[in-house]
Amino acid sequence: MHPNALIEHATELLHRVLRFDKPADAVVSDFFREHREFGPRERATLAETAFDVLRQRLLYQHLAQSGSGEMERRLAILGWHGNAGFLRAALSDAERAWLDRVGQIDRASLPEKLRHNLPDWLAETLQPQLGDEFWPWVERVSAPAPLDLRVNTWQADRNAVQAELAAAGIDAQPTPYSPIGLRIDGKPALQKLDVFKRGAVEVQDEGSQLLVMLTGARRGEMVVDFCAGAGGKTLALGAQMRNTGRLYAFDVSGHRLAALKPRLARSGLSNVYPVQIAHERDDRIQRLAGKIDRVLVDAPCSGLGTLRRNPDLKWRQSPEGIADMRPKQAAILKAAARLVKPGGRLVYATCSPLEAEDEDVAREFAESHPNWAALPVSSLLEAAHVAAAQTLVAGEYLRLWPHRHGTDGFFAAVWQKGG
Numbered sequence: 001m002h003p004n005a006l007i008e009h010a011t012e013l014l015h016r017v018l019r020f021d022k023p024a025d026a027v028v029s030d031f032f033r034e035h036r037e038f039g040p041r042e043r044a045t046l047a048e049t050a051f052d053v054l055r056q057r058l059l060y061q062h063l064a065q066s067g068s069g070e071m072e073r074r075l076a077i078l079g080w081h082g083n084a085g086f087l088r089a090a091l092s093d094a095e096r097a098w099l100d101r102v103g104q105i106d107r108a109s110l111p112e113k114l115r116h117n118l119p120d121w122l123a124e125t126l127q128p129q130l131g132d133e134f135w136p137w138v139e140r141v142s143a144p145a146p147l148d149l150r151v152n153t154w155q156a157d158r159n160a161v162q163a164e165l166a167a168a169g170i171d172a173q174p175t176p177y178s179p180i181g182l183r184i185d186g187k188p189a190l191q192k193l194d195v196f197k198r199g200a201v202e203v204q205d206e207g208s209q210l211l212v213m214l215t216g217a218r219r220g221e222m223v224v225d226f227c228a229g230a231g232g233k234t235l236a237l238g239a240q241m242r243n244t245g246r247l248y249a250f251d252v253s254g255h256r257l258a259a260l261k262p263r264l265a266r267s268g269l270s271n272v273y274p275v276q277i278a279h280e281r282d283d284r285i286q287r288l289a290g291k292i293d294r295v296l297v298d299a300p301c302s303g304l305g306t307l308r309r310n311p312d313l314k315w316r317q318s319p320e321g322i323a324d325m326r327p328k329q330a331a332i333l334k335a336a337a338r339l340v341k342p343g344g345r346l347v348y349a350t351c352s353p354l355e356a357e358d359e360d361v362a363r364e365f366a367e368s369h370p371n372w373a374a375l376p377v378s379s380l381l382e383a384a385h386v387a388a389a390q391t392l393v394a395g396e397y398l399r400l401w402p403h404r405h406g407t408d409g410f411f412a413a414v415w416q417k418g419g
């Protein structure tokens with residue numbers, strides 16, 4: 001494709017992504033569906049350019065002020081993630097001169113806001129919470145995440161899968177904490193590999209893998225994944241249960257549960273029962289009250305722990321949206337707790353670093369449920385053979401950070417129901 005045509009496409013894609021009316025990854029997929037003519041390299045350039053602009057939006061908008069022409073084109077030039085020579089060949093003389101001038105600016109000397117690229121409300125929340133770790137966190141969430149895989153240990157062994165990937169030319173290293181994870185740099189096409197097609201691996205962040213281990217789900221048990229979505233954690237739970245017992249995957253979104261079906265087929269699991277529910281008080285849930293050994297609530301949340309993958313979230317979330325979600329999170333947790341049998345376990349988790357969605361919800365639950373005992377997460381992780389478990393916690397909770405642990409930002413609280 002002619003260099004200028006590719007920049008024009010990047011400009012159009014940015015117009016769409018920066019409307020913020022849909023998640024950026026959905027906008028990018030729709031765009032590629034409309035443009036079947038792009039090859040894999042062009043797709044990578046377009047997607048990575050759009051995501052880079054989302055990550056560095058305030059900085060690039062500031063730098064773009066001095067240029068001329070369409071704003072989105074200037075942003076695409078600043079965020080360009082393809083070949084630099086290819087880019088220059090497509091630029092006008094004026095654009096090349098502007099890009100050279102902008103390249104000489106010492107970015108470290110710019111105001112804080114242009115260095116952290118966060119909306120004020122988010123910076124004001126996280127700066128005091130993270131203290132000295134704020135800037136290392138900013139740096140880590142300003143770059144893409146590596147690709148983590150979970151080995152389906154019910155049917156495969158991590159060393160064997162690692163060797164199989166190596167034979168396919170893919171360097172995968174064991175994840176530092178999860179005993180069933182592998183980490184890959186870059187984005188190789190896994191879908192065509194036999195190891196993927198036969199369900200020996202699934203793409204899953206190491207943090208999600210650790211979170212599932214907190215349920216302690218075992219063979220033959222009754223387990224509920226209350227907010228199963230497309231089933232990333234459901235599949236991990238089913239494998240942990242060695243394909244025995246009964247695992248219900250609830251969600252209000254039929255569309256998301258539908259995405260679980262092909263993954264379930266690949267995994268070979270036959271102990272999973274997906275159920276679309278109308279809301280958390282649905283009759284089909286009431287029937288299971290007091291009967292379940294382990295319940296996982298992977299609650300709907302701001303998703304701000306996944307900024308490495310979803311940088312648009314910092315622009316699409318708001319303090320009002322987060323406050324509005326709080327009663328829903330509490331209601332789901334309360335409804336899920338009713339399912340747990342005496343002695344059973346409840347896990348509340350989010351992929352958010354915000355205390356309002358995490359500790360505050362957990363504390364409110366604990367205060368209104370005196371018959372439940374909080375279980376210290378570090379001992380649960382140690383029991384699951386997780387390395388350096390005590391470095392993954394804050395008090396009795398799980399608290400994972402991209403800059404500390406190389407995972408997405410996760411929170412979890414765990415309780416056991418009294419007898």
Ligand SMILES: C[S@@+](CC[C@H](N)C(=O)[O-])C[C@H]1O[C@@H](n2cnc3c(N)ncnc32)[C@H](O)[C@@H]1O
Nearest residue numbers: 227228229231232233251252253280298299300
């Ligand atoms: C964080 S996502 C779950 C991700 C999923 N567990 C995974 O590992 O891929 C939260 C899910 O909660 C679902 N949800 C929202 N309200 C719900 C409710 N009242 N009851 C059950 N699920 C709900 C959403 O549809 C969404 O799929």
